[in-house]
Amino acid sequence: MEDKxxxxxxxxxxxxxxxxxxxxxxxxxxxxxVIKEFSEDxxxxxxxxxxxxxxxxxxxxRILNASPKINIIAMDNEAVMIEQAKEKLKEFSDERLSFVxxxxxxxxxxxxxxxxxxxxxxxTLHNFKKDYRKKVLEETYRVLEPxxxxxxxxKYAFDNESEHRKSFDWxxxxxxxxxxxxxxxxxxxxxxxxYIEDDKPEVIMKESExxxxxxxxxxxxxxxILRKHMDAAIIAEKE
Numbered sequence: 001m002e003d004k005x006x007x008x009x010x011x012x013x014x015x016x017x018x019x020x021x022x023x024x025x026x027x028x029x030x031x032x033x034v035i036k037e038f039s040e041d042x043x044x045x046x047x048x049x050x051x052x053x054x055x056x057x058x059x060x061x062r063i064l065n066a067s068p069k070i071n072i073i074a075m076d077n078e079a080v081m082i083e084q085a086k087e088k089l090k091e092f093s094d095e096r097l098s099f100v101x102x103x104x105x106x107x108x109x110x111x112x113x114x115x116x117x118x119x120x121x122x123x124t125l126h127n128f129k130k131d132y133r134k135k136v137l138e139e140t141y142r143v144l145e146p147x148x149x150x151x152x153x154x155k156y157a158f159d160n161e162s163e164h165r166k167s168f169d170w171x172x173x174x175x176x177x178x179x180x181x182x183x184x185x186x187x188x189x190x191x192x193x194x195y196i197e198d199d200k201p202e203v204i205m206k207e208s209e210x211x212x213x214x215x216x217x218x219x220x221x222x223x224x225i226l227r228k229h230m231d232a233a234i235i236a237e238k239e
Contacts, residue, residue: 016178016179016182016184016187017175017178017191019178019182020171020174020175020177020178020179020191021171021174021175021231023228023229023231024058024122024123024153024231025058026226026228027122027153027226027228027231027232027233028058028059028062028122028153029062030153030225030226030233031059031062031063031120031122031151031153031233032059032062032063032065032066033066034149034151034225034233034235035049035062035063035066035067035070035118035120035149035151036066036067038117038118038149039066039067039069039070040067042069042117044069044117045069046069046070046071047067047069047070047071047117047118048071048072048073048115048116048117048118049063049070049071049072049073049116049117049118049119049120050072050073050075050111050115050116050118050119050120050143051063051072051073051074051075051119051120051121051122052075052104052119052120052121052124052125052136052140053075053076053104053121053122053123053124053125053127054074054075054076054081054082054085054099055076055081055084055085055122055123055124056081056084056085056088057074057084057085057086057088057089058088058122059120059121059122059123059153060072060074060085060089060097061088061089063118063120064089064092064096064097070096070118071095071096071097072096072097072098073098073099073100074097074098074099074100075099075100075101075102075104075107076099076100076101077101077102077103077104078101079101082099082101085099086099104124104128104136105132105135105136105139108136108139108140108142108143109139111139111143112143113142113143114143114144114145114146114148115143115144115145116143116144116145116148117144117145117148117149118148118149118150118151119140119143119144119148119149119150119151120150120151120152121151121152121153121154122152122153122154123153123154123155123231124154125137125152125154125205126154126155126156126198126203126205127198127203128203129202129203130202130203130205133205134213134217137213137214137217138217141217141218141219141238144238145238146238146239147237147238147239148237148238149235149236149237149238150219150235150236150237150238151233151234151235151236152233152234153226153231153232153233153234154205154231154232154233154234155198155205155230155231156205156206156207156210156224156227156230156231156232156234157199157204157205157206157207157230158206158207158230159206159207159208159209164206164230167229167230168195168199168230170229170230171195171229171230172192172195175188175191175192175195176188176192179191207224207232207234210234211234214236218238218239219236219237219238220236220237220238220239221235221236221237222234222235222236223235223236
């Protein structure tokens with residue numbers, strides 16, 4: 001079962017974190033542009049998208065704006081995040097957007113094979129422990145349609161330890177500067193703790209290791225399409 005890491009103030013004020021990590025916008029925009037290109041190449045009247053970990057709805061918005069053909073199930077296990085996403089995306093109809101509050105793996109296991117043309121995620125999978133994350137990727141592959149795409153924008157650690165440490169230290173400094181400036185000392189502590197947890201051996205999501213696992217599962221044409229500091233967007237296909 002995935003942990004709930006955003007239940008308190010860290011979840012209620014999640015969008016404040018973007019001040020410390022502004023390039024998240026670039027990665028979310030990249031997810032949207034990739035899905036737009038995918039949608040334009042398809043003759044389907046409807047493209048079914050599953051978003052793993054919708055958070056406050058920022059990536060969801062980019063996906064919805066990618067094409068009017070897109071219908072999306074936005075899933076998250078945190079009620080505080082879904083409520084923010086619902087408010088942010090209230091202009092979209094129930095036909096195009098639905099929310100599910102549930103454990104990620106439990107939800108995926110309920111889905112039929114080949115159910116979605118696109119599965120996308122933004123800054124969610126890095127929160128999972130490695131064994132749970134692998135199971136999520138296995139289920140993601142199963143429920144993805146043949147020739148469908150999986151795109152994830154997330155914390156992918158550099159393979160080189162010195163590069164990773166440099167990017168990690170840079171991000172911690174940004175977090176401290178932003179939350180000090182905004183007079184949020186408790187949030188600063190929470191976010192620093194969050195990054196330290198993400199860096200533990202049983203959790204850290206390294207780029208090459210992640211690609212190797214995806215390859216073993218069956219994904220093809222796996223590539224990094226954008227990197228900013230310790231964050232990256234990776235796309236893969238199911239044949």
